[in-house]
Amino acid sequence: MSLHDVAVLGVGMVRFGAYKGGKTLTELARSAGFGALEDAGVNLGDVGEAYVGYMQAPIMSAVKIMKEFGLTGLPVTHVENASATGSVTFRDAAWSVASGRSRIAMALGFEAMTLMAARTQSAGRGIGRDTIDSVILPAAFFALWAMRRMHERGTKPKHFAQIAAKNWNYGAKNPFAHRQSDHVVTPEEVLAAQMVSDPLTTMMACPIDDGAACAILGTVEEAKRLHPDRPVIRVRAAALQSERYTPGHTFLGPVVGPASMTHTTAQEAYEAAGLGPEDMDLAFCHDAFANEELEYYELLGFCAEGEGEKLIEEGQTGPGGRIPFNTDGGLIARGHPGGPTGLAQIHELVLQLRGRAGARQVEGARAGLAHLVGGGSVCAINILQRDS
Amino acid sequence: MSEAKTRVPIEAGFFTVPEDREEPPRLLATRCNACSEVFFPRRLVCAKCLSQDVSETEVGPRGTLYTWTFVHFPMFGSSNPNMTRYGVGQVDLPEGPRVQGVLSGKRDEFRIGMEMELELETLRENQAGDEIVIFRFRPTEARAS
Ligand SMILES: [Zn+2]
Numbered sequence: 001m002s003l004h005d006v007a008v009l010g011v012g013m014v015r016f017g018a019y020k021g022g023k024t025l026t027e028l029a030r031s032a033g034f035g036a037l038e039d040a041g042v043n044l045g046d047v048g049e050a051y052v053g054y055m056q057a058p059i060m061s062a063v064k065i066m067k068e069f070g071l072t073g074l075p076v077t078h079v080e081n082a083s084a085t086g087s088v089t090f091r092d093a094a095w096s097v098a099s100g101r102s103r104i105a106m107a108l109g110f111e112a113m114t115l116m117a118a119r120t121q122s123a124g125r126g127i128g129r130d131t132i133d134s135v136i137l138p139a140a141f142f143a144l145w146a147m148r149r150m151h152e153r154g155t156k157p158k159h160f161a162q163i164a165a166k167n168w169n170y171g172a173k174n175p176f177a178h179r180q181s182d183h184v185v186t187p188e189e190v191l192a193a194q195m196v197s198d199p200l201t202t203m204m205a206c207p208i209d210d211g212a213a214c215a216i217l218g219t220v221e222e223a224k225r226l227h228p229d230r231p232v233i234r235v236r237a238a239a240l241q242s243e244r245y246t247p248g249h250t251f252l253g254p255v256v257g258p259a260s261m262t263h264t265t266a267q268e269a270y271e272a273a274g275l276g277p278e279d280m281d282l283a284f285c286h287d288a289f290a291n292e293e294l295e296y297y298e299l300l301g302f303c304a305e306g307e308g309e310k311l312i313e314e315g316q317t318g319p320g321g322r323i324p325f326n327t328d329g330g331l332i333a334r335g336h337p338g339g340p341t342g343l344a345q346i347h348e349l350v351l352q353l354r355g356r357a358g359a360r361q362v363e364g365a366r367a368g369l370a371h372l373v374g375g376g377s378v379c380a381i382n383i384l385q386r387d388s
Numbered sequence: 389m390s391e392a393k394t395r396v397p398i399e400a401g402f403f404t405v406p407e408d409r410e411e412p413p414r415l416l417a418t419r420c421n422a423c424s425e426v427f428f429p430r431r432l433v434c435a436k437c438l439s440q441d442v443s444e445t446e447v448g449p450r451g452t453l454y455t456w457t458f459v460h461f462p463m464f465g466s467s468n469p470n471m472t473r474y475g476v477g478q479v480d481l482p483e484g485p486r487v488q489g490v491l492s493g494k495r496d497e498f499r500i501g502m503e504m505e506l507e508l509e510t511l512r513e514n515q516a517g518d519e520i521v522i523f524r525f526r527p528t529e530a531r532a533s
Pocket of ligand 1: 420422434436438
């Protein structure tokens with residue numbers, strides 16, 4: 001057994017959105033979890049191990065919520081890695097199967113950020129008043145990166161606006177997306193939205209979300225047994241790295257983290273997969289803010305350094321382009337609850353590789369990459385490939 | 389008079405609070421005795437070479453603006469109405485560290501590469517009437533005005 005003998009058996013998710021208590025954490029997790037189990041054609045009795053991801057929920061939420069699916073004695077582990085949480089549950093579940101510890105494993109992520117905001121305010125610490133590094137709006141960190149790029153490369157706000165507009169328009173075609181615009185969003189509309197932190201406007205930023213998503217992984221043997229009619233979708237890489245010290249490293253405050261982290265994690269993932277960026281048909285990245293996506297075009301190896309602007313100008317990362325990015329709307333439009341975000345990327349990637357992504361379908365998609373960074377301190381990249 | 393008030397840092401161990409209000413604060417940093425790398429804030433192990441042979445040092449108050457932005461929403465943690473919109477930047481200190489912090493000044497006065505200087509900003513008063521202060525950077529040339 002190796003990682004390449006692990007397949008995705010099923011996926012499920014709840015549309016991301018600001019439910020504000022309208023759906024409880026349990027309801028969100030249950031919908032996504034049963035959706036994935038049903039898609040895989042299994043029940044909890046078949047699952048050998050579960051990795052459950054969330055950023056902020058009461059203690060023991062993972063095992064408590066798993067009881068909704070049954071009480072079978074399976075090992076349950078809580079995973080938390082900020083924005084990359086869901087990506088890491090997927091990685092851990094994949095390695096559980098690859099190591100032979102389980103034949104079928106579950107990766108589940110959930111979050112209710114609209115409830116979390118209320119909790120942290122009352123807690124008085126965290127995004128509160130009493131720490132040296134909590135006084136700056138998160139958008140500012142990514143804006144600092146954008147301003148430096150504009151200084152070094154002559155990048156214009158319109159480039160960020162083009163990326164945001166592309167993701168908004170992808171979101172409108174995705175029934176699981178939080179933001180579903182009733183009209184075609186233009187870069188001009190994105191630029192005219194309220195400024196959050198120069199040069200980023202509200203339409204270049206992800207919303208606050210609740211949601212859940214789930215993936216069931218298993219051996220290729222199980223995949224063929226359960227769904228002989230479906231193409232086998234294999235895990236080719238499941239990479240995770242934390243920061244390396246680099247000159248100019250900024251330690252204080254939640255920060256973007258060294259950009260090189262995405263580059264080195266991608267190198268590890270491509271090597272493990274035996275594939276390169278030229279083999280990818282679509283990609284997902286941490287577009288919490290639009291300027292990030294531009295940087296990741298280069299750091300993930302889809303163009304040379306300094307050529308990201310050309311890629312978006314030519315429409316290469318949109319519908320019909322060479323490497324469509326964030327076809328489900330990305331963090332900007334599909335939404336970004338935290339815990340489940342990485343699994344929502346997997347959900348969309350699997351639909352695409354099955355040829356079931358509707359109006360967003362990338363023609364003939366065979367392989368794709370899903371990237372997230374977390375808390376400026378970790379980077380996770382999963383690569384999936386469909387058997388031809 | 390307010391001049392008599394005690395100034396206390398928002399969190400201890402990050403910057404000095406000089407008795408003389410005209411004197412700029414300095415940042416509390418760590419220097420690695422094995423490879424000379426300097427870190428802010430303080431740490432027990434060198435992040436570059438992993439040596440535990442490190443010494444405490446102070447850095448600043450001047451540096452070069454590496455990047456900046458201007459935030460158009462109220463600052464968390466502040467009850468100071470002057471800070472509803474504020475600059476944020478990263479400043480490269482000559483000793484080595486790149487420090488991220490709040491900037492003092494108007495949106496149109498920041499330029500990448502300009503010289504910045506540390507100062508203390510009062511965020512609010514605590515129940516004892518002490519001033520809670522945090523460090524921030526301002527353009528050095530703005531000092532005269
Ligand atoms: Zn050292």
